[in-house]
Amino acid sequence: MLMELHSTLNSILETDGDVVVAPCFEREGGEQPALARAVDDVTSGWLTELYGSGEFSGKPNEMALLYRPGIRARRLAVLGAGKEPKFTPQEMRRLAGVAIRDLRGRKLRKIALALDEKFATPAYAQAAVEGALIGDYEPDQLKTDPKKGECRIESFTLIAPRDLGPAVARARVIGESQNFARDLVNLPANRLTPSALADAARAMAGETGLACEVLDRDRLRQLGMGALLGVAQGSDEPPVVIVLRYTPESETAGDHLGLIGKAVTFDTGGVSIKPAEGMEKMKYDMAGGGAVLGAMRAIAKLKPPLRISAVVPSVENMLSGRAQRPGDIVTSLNGKTVEVLNTDAEGRLILIDAITYALRLGCTHLVDAATLTGAIVVALGHVHIGAFTNDEDLLSKVMRASISAGERMWHMPLDEEYKDYLKSAFADLPNIGGRWGGAITAAKFLEEFTEGKPWVHLDIAGTAWMDDPKPFIAKGPTGVAMRTFVSLATEWAG
Ligand code: BES
Ligand code: MN
Ligand code: ZN
16 A cells, blocks of 8 residues: 655644654754644644753654644654754665654554655655655565554654645655665566566556667677676576656757666676575675666656666676676677676676666666675675766766765775776786775676766765664665666756
């Protein structure tokens, strides 16, 4: 069942539901925000007493519930919002997630969130609704437990002194598209094969009006995507390249954005096999492709004035009597030969053929997302996406988009010297560098195929999957990079 989303001009007194949530900041003296005063007004000073007793200080994630608060809703909750000057839309997104996850655990299903006058803006409203949708998601689509979904939120209402309807509508598209991506990422490899991913993309394109083309193995052979086909040959599952095209009704610039997403539905490593421990997680090696498909779903509904194409190469990296071997030399779509020194460095092999294909479609700017390296997890942990580029202008656009989307990235280097780490005695390039700087040499390898076009590479290996739940989000697939793609597309011209 879909969550109902509303915004209302009613006050906290008049709004119906199981609970009205009022975010409250840490007190630093001075005048209290209007919302805190309103809470005190309707409760004859409950909030001030709470602060005074030390039971509630306004720190993030703290909550206190009042029953029969004398408002129309059955309960009133105050939720810590941290320090007011630090309260960005990203904080609002998290706060809404915390509210949803805490309150649904108490079986409350109709939740209203009050926005302080100062934060009743489209950016905060959008963040709040996105946070609610993201927070309500559980990676349980394959559980048969009849209780599944029972505690999910029925309705989420923003209480604000101004009409925030358009922001709520935008947030619904983005939050639901992010959860669409998360469902794909969460599906295990026996259920989400490359063909199944293509079916999902086709169905989504049909619903949203995107043009969709799926290149099958014969077509990939005809084209000459030797690098991708080499990875795919060890699997009984045939590879695909999914191509989605969004054409705006009117264009503001002649730019053509290409979004590329790595979609390895399972990465065993191939003959250079991975250790058994933790290998089950390699179902999320298609998270870049999932983020791109989620973004295209949102883009099709939000209709920005920019031409956008998506290219999602999808394979299963397996071992078998047909699998590619270390030392094999493949010829990529753009003609360069690559010596496959490690079959586990497969993401870059499928991405280079996708990059060349996107350039042939006429893309003027490229952004890819890929769970590309363990090395980026070593470098940045599970906090920041690693961002690499050959074009500072495009990177600043992507960085700005990531800030408004509330996704964190860190600019990683890509200096010429790193090119020296990629030397093959027998082919134009090897598919791995040496021991050091693994995330950078992977990016450097991709750069060799960008033909000098502006390109940004996002390594999401550390951020696409969370091993532990957080108060605002479930464990598992995050759908990361999807919101940055959407912001990039919608903010491109402005
Ligand atoms: N899919 C992995 C990268 C990865 C690692 C994603 C951990 C998520 C979590 C990628 O295909 C891979 O295996 N990369 C190798 C490259 C190495 C062989 C040069 C790696 O990072 O170990
Ligand atoms: Mn691999
Ligand atoms: Zn991989």
